Amino acid sequence: MLIDVENLSFYYEADKIIFNKASFSLSAGDVLTILGPNGAGKSTMLNCLVNLLQAKSGKVIINGENISKMSIREISKYIGYVPQIHLPTYGYMVREYIVMGRASKIGIFSKPSKEDYFFVDKAMEKMEISHLAWKPYTEISGGERQKATIAKVLVQEPKIIILDEPTSYLDYGYQYKTINLVKSLSEEGYAIIMTTHQPEHAIMLDKYSAIIDYNGNFKFGESKKIITESLLSDLYKIKIKIPFIESLQRKVVCPID
């Protein structure tokens, strides 16, 4: 197992549990989609998984080692993190921005080498953003910025990629493309953990899902089994149907009146 999460719990105040006894395991190539209403604790869980927040109990084990005993540099060798899209203060050229993903492999007194830029150029080709290399990161579109950020994570050469709501702020088309991109990354062998507000994404990715509700209950399982009409209706407090669509050969999520 690449990542083992055992009985992980977190709260700021003891009477308001964010999540309680969360457990799951993922291997290379697995995809986990974490669903939950606004403020339920999806991002908090991601922060615990990378040790930015210390869980109150339980543990996260990566490649056999407890994450709380690893340095941030060691963690960065296993986990790449794609934060929610944001606009940084300074408009680095896309290529300069992506090469920062190599930081853990570059000494404190050094600059990126030719080899580092080789990785960067390869990642840009893969993300189809080579033409943006000399554009300021602040002046490209949201979807392009998303790709640049994923390229930055790829040059980090992690085993696990965590994406925090990768589809928010993206237009309809880019949301769909992002999900396909996540799928192809998992097929290459990366373990993927992502949060989303769209249960549909879990169905499309068709692997594992986890649910965090307002009371801190955590549920994990295969998406097929876990994403049910009653669960989603309860979670989002609206009526939801999940009919099977013949022409698509998959289920779709529909809110109903």
Place this chain on the structure above:
Amino acid sequence: MLGFKKNVFSYKKLFIAILFLFFLVIIFALSTGRYFISFSDTIKILFSNILPIEKTWDDTAEGVIYNLRFPRLLGAILIGSAFAISGAGYQAVFKNPLVSPDLLGVSSGATVGAALVIILGGGKMTIQFGAFLGGVLAVILATTIPRLLKNNTMMVLVLSGIIVSGLMSSIIGVIKFLADPEDQLAAIVYWQMGSLAKIHMSDIYGISPIIVFTSLILLAIRWRVNILTLGDKEAKLLGVNVSFLRIIIIFCATLLTASAVSVSGTIGWLGLIIPHLARLLVGPDNTKVFPVAIMLGAIFLIVVDTLARILTPAELPLTILTGLIGAPFYFWLLARQRVRL
């Protein structure tokens, strides 16, 4: 790939142009003044140390250059570059291009130190030492407050800087109120406006080791500084020790500003606009911004100090000129960038 080559080439070309400009303003600064020396004589005098050049100038010219103008020139280079690179460092740490190296109170702390020594009747060396100590202590105080509050966010650090600066200006007010208006008050006010008029080679020997050493550290880590500007979370997840890096930068920038201020008094604007200008020329990548800022800071202060010497019979304080040049220049920068910071 074509773009990559083009970009590097233009940076090199720009840097050579800046070096050339640097050389020109040095000749200009050494030649001009109440005693004018022709540019060709200045160049000859400078190179006569290393090349066998026939002596065509009189001894006065050589004396003026080496005894009067050379220490000021070196001072302007060291102090101008110190303000500029510490400004660039602060703007990266605080992820904000509007920040100057005064943010954590180094200048106001130095002023308190200098003013205290002035009213206690200390001499020039003691004033310098007092200013240096005051500046460093103010920053130590500002960085301690977040620890006392057990809140290590940038916002609290910035607010601590405001608290310390505010406290220091009140103390300066008290000292000024107590100072003898005949000479002490004037000395404090003059100190606050900055000048290189009284600089001596011994001052240069005093501050240059600190300024050179800390500048070299900042230059050595300048690529890593880029990563800090992504924000703490992203930088940590790239495996970068954010708090360690931040401490090094604040430490170096504080020593730089404190050393510079201790000799020249406070000089406004430099630490704010020079990094801005550097970014306008080479983009936000600090591997280029830091070296360019160092050069531009030196050039700017050489020019300003020379103007301060020659514009009026009595010397103008430097902050008056940096403000008169800096404010419209900053306006122009913002207009050019259409306030896209």
